[in-house]
Amino acid sequence: GAGVSQTPSNKVTEKGKYVELRCDPISGHTALYWYRQSLGQGPEFLIYFQGTGAADDSGLPNDRFFAVRPEGSVSTLKIQRTERGDSAVYLCASSLSGRVPIETQYFGPGTRLLVL
Amino acid sequence: AQTVTQSQPEMSVQEAETVTLSCTYDTSENNYYLFWYKQPPSRQMILVIRQEAYKQQNATENRFSVNFQKAAKSFSLKISDSQLGDTAMYFCALFEGGSEKLVFGKGMKLTVNP
Numbered sequence: 001g002a003g004v005s006q007t008p009s010n011k012v013t014e015k016g017k018y019v020e021l022r023c024d025p026i027s028g029h030t031a032l033y034w035y036r037q038s039l040g041q042g043p044e045f046l047i048y049f050q051g052t053g054a055a056d057d058s059g060l061p062n063d064r065f066f067a068v069r070p071e072g073s074v075s076t077l078k079i080q081r082t083e084r085g086d087s088a089v090y091l092c093a094s095s096l097s098g099r100v101p102i103e104t105q106y107f108g109p110g111t112r113l114l115v116l
Numbered sequence: 117a118q119t120v121t122q123s124q125p126e127m128s129v130q131e132a133e134t135v136t137l138s139c140t141y142d143t144s145e146n147n148y149y150l151f152w153y154k155q156p157p158s159r160q161m162i163l164v165i166r167q168e169a170y171k172q173q174n175a176t177e178n179r180f181s182v183n184f185q186k187a188a189k190s191f192s193l194k195i196s197d198s199q200l201g202d203t204a205m206y207f208c209a210l211f212e213g214g215s216e217k218l219v220f221g222k223g224m225k226l227t228v229n230p
Contacts, residue, residue, distance in 0.1 A: 033217065042120075042207050042220030043161070056216040089159060105218060107153075107161035 002026075004108035006092050012114045013082055021077040021111045025094030032075050033105060034067055035091040043091050049075060082115045089113070118143050120210050122221035129198050131230050136183075137193040139208030139221060146170075147213030150184070150191045155205040155223070164206070167191065198228045 005024045013019050025032050030051050035043035045059040049069045057067070064082075069075040079086055089112050093105040119142045129135040141150065152164040167175045167184050174182050179199075183192045195202055208221040 035218075040222070042209075042223050043218070045217035045219070048216040059217065091159075091161065093161075104151075104163050104166065106163070109158060109160045112159075 004092055004094055004106055006090075006108040006111050008111060009109065010112045010114070012116065014116050015082060015084060017082050017115075019079050019082055019113065021079075021090050021113070023075045023077070023092030023094075023108060025073065025075070025092070026106055028096070029094035029106075030072065030097050031095045031103075031105075032069060033093040033095075034075070034077050035093065037089040037091055037110070039088070046077070046090075079113075082113075084115050087113055087115045118210055118212055118215070118219045120208050120219055120221040122208055122224050124224050125222070126225045126227075128227040128229055129195075131198055131200060131228055133198055134194060134196045135198055135226065137195070137206055137208075137224055137226065139191045139193070141189050141191060141208070141210045143189075143210060143212055145212045145214060149211045149213075150182075151209040151211070151218065152180070152182070152191075152193045153207045153209060153220075154202075155207060156203070161207070165193065195226075200228050200230060202226060203228045 007022045032049040034046040037043040048056040052072045064080045067077045089110040091110045093107045095103040095105045121140045148169045150167045153161045165177045165180050179196045181194045205223045207223045209218045
């Protein structure tokens with residue numbers, strides 16, 4: 001596609017439920033990033049994929065969060081046993097290769113997650 | 117540790133005027149990159165301008181320019197001839213060459229008034 005797409009645009013769930021958030025990067029981009037943006041804050045890094053592998057998952061807050069990218073294109077962020085504090089906008093970004101010299105990260109419109 | 121600070125939470129400017137958004141950062145690396153992103157209500161982060169730390173010349177993109185003061189670790193964004201469409205949140209971000217992630221400031225809300 002022309003840009004990074006994310007689905008769903010909005011997701012409302014109940015505390016304790018499982019959710020999946022999907023990211024479709026720009027075609028040909030091997031690097032993919034997930035960020036979380038809480039209200040009134042800047043985005044915070046969660047995880048970075050280079051191809052199919054998670055090259056850096058140091059930003060995942062705990063083991064309830066997991067992400068996959070099985071074919072090196074679409075990625076899914078999975079959150080188990082959701083908590084109200086997980087409510088945020090989840091942003092996905094992609095770049096051509098992710099290697100230095102650094103390339104620009106292009107962002108999707110995000111998924112707004114609300115945990116009731 | 118990398119940090120990015122945007123101390124002005126909100127600013128407003130009249131259409132066609134010039135406005136400067138401030139940003140300071142901290143890093144122990146010599147190889148890093150700085151970015152300004154714009155986030156309109158649609159939520160999509162849009163790249164405004166980028167600056168490589170090894171370049172002394174300040175980056176410019178049409179109405180947008182930066183004042184990069186490496187010694188002071190300052191990276192301000194100047195918007196000339198402000199337009200209504202510039203109304204958005206603006207985020208300053210840092211990327212260290214050895215890491216894999218952007219570190220963002222808290223953002224600043226800019227409103228351009230007609």
